[in-house]
Amino acid sequence: MVGICSYSGYVPRYRLNRSMIYKAMGWMNGSTIGNAKGEKAVANFDEDSITMAVAAGMDALNGCHSSAVDGVYLASTTMPYKERLNSGIVSAALGLNDRIRAADFAGGLKAGTTAILSGLEAVESKRLNTVLVCASDCRLGKPASAQEMVLGDASAGFVLGSDNVVAEFKGSFSTTYDFVDHYRGEAALFDRQWEDRWIRDVGFEQLIPEVVNGVLDRCGMKITDFTKVVYPCVYPAARKKLNKILGIAPEKEQSNLHAEIGESGTAHAPVMLAAALEQSKPGDRILVVSFGGGCDALCFEVTGNISRMGAGNGISWRLNNKTALDNYTKYLVWRNILPVDAGLRAEEDDGTRWSVVWRKRREVLGLWGCKCRNCGTVQYPQQRICVNPECGAIDRMDEYPLADKTGRVASFTGDFLAASVNPPAIYGNIEFDGGGKYLMDLTDCDLDEVKADMPVVMSFRKKYSDDRRGICGYFWKAVPKREVNNG
């Protein structure tokens, strides 16, 4: 049996109320009032498609043997690097083996499901045993555009394999069309789109039925065989019409999470699938359809293993773990849409020395520390001489992962002098449970909520942006540990 062994959905903590966007930009384009409902998920200033993919990957791998993963596929239309394997960064951050296959899936928004299909086929063909697929997007709409309202940031992760399958893969059907509803050129920062009515009438209403009927025919199934149908169309009227055309009963339509997240690109269908799986029971059948450059349709049947999945796997605790970004201008600064003066300190240029990044890749990207074989002391950064003054053993270290450890804040501050687009820069000495101590940035929190002894978890984030070279660097930050709570 081949299928999904674990799943996760990640939603960044910050949400922008769409009415706030309208308040700021509605004077420019009054028609956006039609979209000014609900909220959209917004990546923090130190998040991008890679960091969100890592977050989803960590959740999906929770409880799995990451050493078993032999393939990593990343789907995104907002890859931070054009040349540098983005899935390679994700793989290093997740502490996966070096000897694995990794690939970036990009272009059309159906790339997320195509990456899942490719992973399933690799497992089916027994070329690979366990494939992690992450789909993650962080697309930008120009201020005052409809897309600014509609697009949201999110990611999803799936572990695909043949053991302990929670949702068996039953079949698929794909179409490919150069139907350009949305597009971005080589150097474009913002999403562009053609007329909504055309996207709706010619795109969704023709292409989705075609792929759905294709997969039903191929699998010998009827639409009524499915417990949930996932398809990422943001137009409410089109959804109604499609449900009618296809015969999808209202309770079988999976929410597109538009009021909570927004249109999340390659991640959209995968995020909806994670949400559907979280609510599913053994025997449920889920039909997943993606849209963008054509469509993929995938059928899954939920197994008894679904009960093994914890609340941390789903997306609802991430949806609940939110705070309002109550400042539209801050959103513009975080996304680098509005140039901002962060002071002369921000202009210091250290550059990225790639030979150092390579030499220290385990320590920096993977947050690997070390543990002394002689005395058991955990330490970070990696040391050759044990830091325990009673020990001092030389070259007796084993590598030790810290990315999956919890820690406590020993001391902290909120620094208004350090250059940041999200002042104050909050940081502190973090003592890891089980040993190890390091001075780290804190993120996804306000200074008011930080306390000594507060528990934290590790989160992979952008460490710096190098605007001169158009790149960024990554490291880990501490995030207040929030209760996984679906209530």
Next chain:
Amino acid sequence: MADGIRDKVAILGMGCTKFGERWESSAEDLIVEAFGECLDDAGIEKKQIQMAWLGTCYSGLHMGKSSIPLGMTLKLPYIPITRVENFCGTASEALKGACYAVAAGVCDIALALGVEKLKDAGYGGLPVAGAFGYMDFLRGANYSAPGLFAQLATAYAAKFGIEMARIKDAIAHVSVKSHANGALNPKAHLRAVVTPEQVKAAPMIAYPLGLYDCCGVSDGAAAAIVTTPAIAKSLKPNQHMVKVKSIQAAVSSGEEAWFNNWDGAGFVTTGKAADRAYIEAGIRSPREEIGMMEVHDCFSITEFVTMEDLRISPVGKAYEDIMDGFYDMNGRIPCQPDGGLKCFGHPVGASGLRMLYSIYEQLLERVPEERKVKNARMGLTHNLGGMPQANVCILTIVGRD
């Protein structure tokens, strides 16, 4: 068995520029100014200086690397010069080198000079200069000096269960006291008297430190000429002699930063250096025997915890001593009689020698009555470089015979 440096070196002369925003002066100008006063005070000729130590930290901002700028600026006649850098402890490091050379008998008269020209950075605070190495760029927190030291307050509050409001009261007292002292000192950078209310209402720099909890970033230079007590006696038979009683340094071992045995509420290095310094100087009870102190009050909270680390205030009792006025100008051990880093200013590479200048002037009773420390015979300087979990601490104790 080595027996230390006590009474083996005497200070023959000292000089110190006015600290501040010296827009008109280059680092070389500051060197000439401090050296001129120092040489006059020593009463010798330049050619009698046999070796020199130059201390400067952010030399990339001003005169560049190496000892060469000192030789070329002062036209020193082809003598050996060592350039040292140890963050904000740089000037004490230069003094240590000069004193060790004299104590070791490798020269009779040596110069230590510290200089820094910070006000060409273009912005307030210390320059961002990759001070902690490239790996810090890749995996260090996004910190500045105030935030690194501010954590002393949150850690201290957690350790002793003391409310932050009380810590804020005490560190406000520290700053108010230093401003009062600095206001009387014509060479000090910041000369305004402030009230506790002003201090506590100032803009936040790094929680819980406000603007008045942070020292001035200044331009300046300071210098000392040291020699043997015998030569000092022969050159100045009718003057009190200020002799070095101890110079002790301690550098972080990695334990504070990476091992789980440090609570973050003070400086391990200061305690280690203090214990060694008191032994070297023959001090049994520092609270009774030290007459005055110039400590490294880069931030008010640094001074607060240092009172305990120096074994002057009992552990957990710095608040009481500070609020009781123990360290005020009219207290038992005046701390920062010249205004400290807080108000005299902090040109990084000069500060350790400026502290010594303050003590030296007091011991020789050269200061006007209104800022005189009464009956002091022994003074301590505490010079710190780095951050709380990774630093160098250099203590110097001098006494008047």
